[in-house]
Amino acid sequence: MQQREGGMEPGPRAVVSPGQDAPRMNAPWPVADERALVRRCQAGERGARRELVVRHERAVFALLSRLTGAGPHVEDLAQETFLRAFAALDGFDPEGPARLSTWLLTIATRLGLDARKRRVLPTDPLEPGLTVADGDDPEQQTERARLGRAIAAAAAQLGDDQRAAFLLLDLHGLSVAEVAHATGVPENTVKQRAFRAREKLRSLLGALRPGALS
Known part of the structure; x- marks a missing residue:
């Protein structure tokens, strides 16, 4: 990925990892804070993209695992979700009607459904259905x-x-x-x-x- 102000962005395999420090996906986040984080990412602030991943990775992983089943493909799909989001982030309007969290889940949903159509995936859930x-x-x-x-x-x-x-x-x-x-x-x-x-x-x-x- 390209060099941006504030340092090199993480490579594809470093974008997301389902770590234990990820916040609960059912914890609400103020819209103002979400918008501010988007603007920081768009400005190339160091560490902002990693903060975005940490904030939203649990929800993305949970959706993909429930949608496509457990397996190593879930991490690949999550990686692709965030990479696609970062590639299009400059065109995302933080003041628009769509929330960042909804936008990310939209990307993940489309990737997950496409993966289901392209090949047979397991259907066992990776995580319990409720947090x-x-x-x-x-x-x-x-x-x-x-x-x-x-x-x-x-x-x-x-x-x-x-x-x-x-x-x-x-x-x-x-x-x-x-x-x-x-x-x-x-x-x-x-x-x-x-x-x-x-x-x-x-x-x-x-x-x-x-x-x-x-």
Whole structure:
């Protein structure tokens, strides 16, 4: 990659690594902070790109592993996600309607779905379907982990399109419009896919805690 102000950018294999210091993907991040980080990256500030990766790698890895299944290909797809994002980052408007996190998940979704179409990938999830929150007590953590594993295993039985709609809407919190943009289909199609995915998951899982798939 090219030399930028503030030093050499990391090479392809150094862009992202699923380290333990990555923040929980369910921890909200203020929009103002996200926009400021984009501007720092665009200005070539030293370390800004690495900060962007650390901030978003957990969500990208989780989405790709749930979408394509566990395996070494997940790291390759995550690497490609961030490399494509960096290549297009100068054209990203931090003040625009799209959030950086949504944009990254859109890139990851398209790469993951394309990988599924090009070759057979495993469908076993790399991580539990739900992230354990730091504030949960041990009993809540155990129950949440159990529920997460059950949802992840059931989601692996969905078709690619339904799985993507469910993951992006219900586990990653994107809006219907954002999922439609990420997957390249009309909003009504996203709603139909998500509805069918939830119905199938309910039939596979039986009774879940109230609101788990609402």
